[in-house]
Amino acid sequence: MELETIIGLEIHAQLSTKSKLWCNCDNDAFGITPNTRICPVCTGFPGMLPVLNKLALDKAVQAALALGCEIQKFSKFDRKNYFYPDLPTGYQITQSEEPFALKGKVEILVPTKDDHGNVSKISAKKIKITRVHLENDAGKLTHTERGTLIDFNRAGSPLIEIVTEPDLRSSAEAKALAQEIQKILRVVGASDADMEKGMMRFDASVSLRPVGEKTLYPRAEIKNLNSFNSLEKAIEYEISRQTKLWEAGKAPDKDSTRGWLDNEEKTQLLRAKESADDYRYFPEPDVPPLLFTEEGITKISREIPVLPAEKFLKYKKEYKLSDMDSLKLSESRELSDFFDEVVELSNDPKNSAKLIFSALLSNEEWVKTAVKPRHFADVMTLLEKSAISSSGAKKILETAMQTGESAEYLMTKLGLEQISNSGELEKWVEEVLQANPQTVADFKAGKEKVIGFLVGQVMKISRGSANPVLVQKMLRGKLKN
Ligand SMILES: [Zn+2]
DSSP: OOEEEEEEEEEEEEOOOSBOSSSSSBSOOTTSOTTSSOOTTTTTOTTOOOOOOHHHHHHHHHHHHHTTOEEOSEEOOEEEEOOOTTOTTSEEEEOOSSOSEEEEEEEEEEEEEOTTSOEEEEEEEEEEEEEEEEEEOOOEEEEETTEEEEEOTTTTOEEEEEEEOSOBOSHHHHHHHHHHHHHHHHHTTSOOOOGGGTOEEEEEEEEEEETTOOOOOOOEEEEEEOSHHHHHHHHHHHHHHHHHHHHTTOOOOSOEEEEEETTTTEEEEEEEOOOGGGGTOEEOTTSOOEEOOHHHHHHHHHTOOOOHHHHHHHHHHTSOOOHHHHHHHHSSHHHHHHHHHHHHHHOOHHHHHHHIIIIITTSTTGGGSSOOHHHHHHHHHHHHTTSSOHHHHHHHHHHHHHHOOOHHHHHHHTTOOOBOOHHHHHHHHHHHHHHOHHHHHHHHTTOGGGHHHHHHHHHHHTTTOBOHHHHHHHHHHHHHO
8 A cells, every 4th residue: 555644743842032922021031041931920820910012922923924924913812721831821822713813824945865865856735824823932841860850930931822734745855844944034124033942843743544535544643853953854754663553554543642752763652642622722811912904914914024935936947046056045044135236236036146255265264254245246246257266256355254354456466467468468479479380380299288288387377367258269360370
């Protein structure tokens, strides 16, 4: 029986606000002494009253709009009741029935690898987003030999939960979606999405079905995956575990919740899945509903920048760059903005990309340097005029990173100007031809390759200042006679 994999993701991302979702406590508590960023509100003291952080809401809306969602004019908060040591209120304030954002879509870029493991092709696919809602995080438990320690610094941090439709068909697609969402959250400034700091976590629901069937079978939800690598590996493991069950005629008959053991690289049953009833949801009485107007939504949507996948497609289709180059240039906002500006000035995407790869990205810290898109565009003009060589271009840009001086000024200052003056070139060319009669004879007898040697000789006596393209042209002209 041929089986097909069905995957949906739930992604939790911490919003990059200064304070927590319902109180004024510091939201950036990574690496801070435990239980020093807490107050009666986030530790659930009796009588506390939560007040919604406006900035968290704005960032959540920006993220949802960038994920192509429709912002709901009315949405509300609900209490999700469960008792757990890291949740001192005994409930989480979340959005259950009426989330603030629905029906989005994300374009993902899925790499295909060849037999050697190199990326040979990148194809685009649209993944539907079911919903995005706002909720608060719980605290953090650390299990030690002496017992369990609780840190409430993270309790009450603002999170968005992004839920996808079960549109993904492989671990590679799931990873591509997770990576794309990380890029989008960063581009709009909603979340730093730093996984090492636990700012982005995934739950993956995996099920199989015979190819051609339309029904969805019971799924296993793998909880709390905190890296792209563990997301990919956990899904791979789950596919092979469920494939064996199907082949043995024992396909899963109910939903389950599983955990991922990073060291053993396998999933483990945590519990049969809770249903919504277990959480006794009810409308949150302490927080008013959210109301949006059409104008309010339009205003925020105008601030959404062009997304990485859109830039990728533009570079690939309009600029005819390769898949890998388009991907690299669209990955970060700083780089794609820089590239866009160079192209705007030079009107030459291909050579702009080439020069950025060779001269800009060789310095990992380029963002902090003095180099500007203008330097690149000017260097390209000098190259086009044959005023400098390509190694001279690199030298100018490297120096511009340090000093910020203009390309033309640096060309003169560093003595990189190529001599294209035909009188001067002719003198050197004549000298080389006279000094190498044997090579000249070889060329005339059909050994055209020796031209390289002659060009080299001219470069030598000009101390590298002759324009090699013109030298070669002049040599050929003279050797023809
Ligand atoms: Zn607090």
